[in-house]
Every structure is written in C-alpha cells, then in structure tokens.
Amino acid sequence: MTSHSPDPALLAKAETLTEALPYLQRYAGKTFVVKYGGHAMGDPELQRDFAEDVVLLKAVGINPVVVHGGGPQIGSMLKRLGVESQFVNGLRVTDAETAQVAEMVLAGSINKDIVGWIGRAGGRAVGISGKDAGLVLAEKVGRMDPDPLQGIERHVDLGFVGEPIAVDRRIIDTLSSAGIIPVIAPVGIGADGHTYNINADTMAGAVAAAMGAARFFLLTDVAGVLDKQGDLLTALDPARVAELRADGTITGGMIPKIETCVAAVQSGVDAAVILDGRIPHAMLLEIFTRRGAGTLVSARAVER
C-alpha cells in the first residue's frame, strides 16, 4: 500500500465522522432527554456502551438528561421480599410497601449504578429523583380501567402511582450548565407529602416537555413499535397511534411509552424515538448517521 491509498477501514472511520458533521452542527447546545428502560439495562457491556454514548453527547456540546426506569429490578426485589405486584395498563399497582421498595431500587441502586457507569466513561453525573430541589410535583393517578386482557376487576385504584403535574427544571439547568449530566429516578412528591411511584416513560416525557427537548429517546428491549405481524413501524403520528391503541396492536408496557411520545411531540418536543437498547450504541446510530433505527413519533407523519 502506498501513502496515497489509506487503509479502507481507516477511511470508513473518517467518513463516519464527516457523516456526523451536519448532525453535530444541528444539535450543539440542544437538550436531549434519554429514557433508559429497566429492560434495556440487561448486561454490563450494554450499560457501558450506553454510558459512553451519553458522555459522547455531552462532549460534543449536546446536553443529555437521563431519566431511568427499573421495572424488572423492582419486580425482582419485591419477589425476594415476597410481595405480589400487578400491572394495569402498564402501571404497577403500588401500595405503601411497594412505594418504599420502588424508591429504594430506583433512587438507590439503579440511579447510582448509572452515575457510576457515566463516571467510568469519563463523564460527570449527579443522580437525583423527582423529589430533589422540587423537580417533579406529582399527583395521584385516578382509578383506571384495566386492560381487558389482564382480566382484573374494573376501576382499579393504583395506590401511590403518581403523574407529574409540574416540573421545575432549574436543578437540571444548574447541573447541565456546570458540565454535569443529570440522572433522574422516576419518583415524585405530592402536595400531600406522599412519595409517588411514577412510570419512567411518563416521567421522562414530562421532563422532555419541560426542557423543550430537541430529541427524546426511549431505550427498551424491542425494536420499536411492532405491527400485528411483528414488523417494525418506523414512523408514526398521533392519529396512527390512536388507531393502533384502538385495535389492540399496542398493549402493556408499550402503552405508557407511546402515550408519552405523543404527549411530548404535542407539547413541543421535535421528535420522540423508541429505540432498541439491546443494539450496542443504538442512540449514536440514530443521532449521527443517516440510518435511523426504531420508531420515530412526530406531530406529522414523516418518511423514514
């Protein structure tokens, strides 16, 4: 090989970087909210990749804000403690004991794990929950009709399940402007002083709306929203989402996820993307290359 014909593998790397250039220019200074689902936290390698992606975003001038879940991890802890738990339309029925366990797992072990991974990837993160600095004021979710497939009695009281009714973004701004990546556990406090367990998708959507995020990513353990045949739906708008809810294509944990995406794009977030967290660096591929992955939800249908 002469000095005029560089190694093709090296050239490909340079091309990847130049392909990223317009995206780097477009997104510098913008806020990206990333919801990191409990199912996407599978193995340590994926957790390391995720942390590297978040640190890279910060390094190129984007402000990432991480909101995490931990449903499966709460489930394992409840099982160890011999506490039963039920879901209604993707939300965990939460009595006082379950609320305590949820807070311990979410704001305790998972939150600090993620902070640790980001630190190891060379970033600086601070882990908080919706209770810190009055970030999220929560209100009890009303009684709900369960999914008919779950065969649970109608009009269930979900207990200490909350939804965000106000987000005070100042703590996020303070951390972000100090070069720190905020990592947020989905727990909030009510005006009644109770601690509320908040679905992590819902929490992330409220944060994305309050931040006027340019992009909102939800990392999970499926390729995105699938149709009845199991094929990936690459782009959806609110009208199509309503059809898929009505005909039973979207069920269980995908309900809060997709409803959050719709609410986010209707309240000013440019686009929300449901991504497969099992794919290494799924987020970087979505942001910096022309090969978008997952399901993109936007106010108006787009070609992908």
Ligand SMILES: Nc1ncnc2c1ncn2[C@@H]1O[C@H](COP(=O)(O)OP(=O)(O)O)[C@@H](O)[C@H]1O
């Ligand atoms: N139409 C659909 N397309 C994709 N997944 C769906 C659909 N309907 C229901 N689901 C379920 O939603 C799950 C994702 O939600 P969830 O388990 O709560 O993830 P996470 O823990 O990442 O928030 C999928 O694993 C799948 O079982």
Ligand SMILES: CC(=O)N[C@@H](CCC(=O)OP(=O)(O)O)C(=O)O
């Ligand atoms: C009310 C409610 O359902 N809260 C969720 C909070 C965690 C969560 O949403 O985690 P994932 O994103 O990993 O599913 C729960 O208790 O499981």
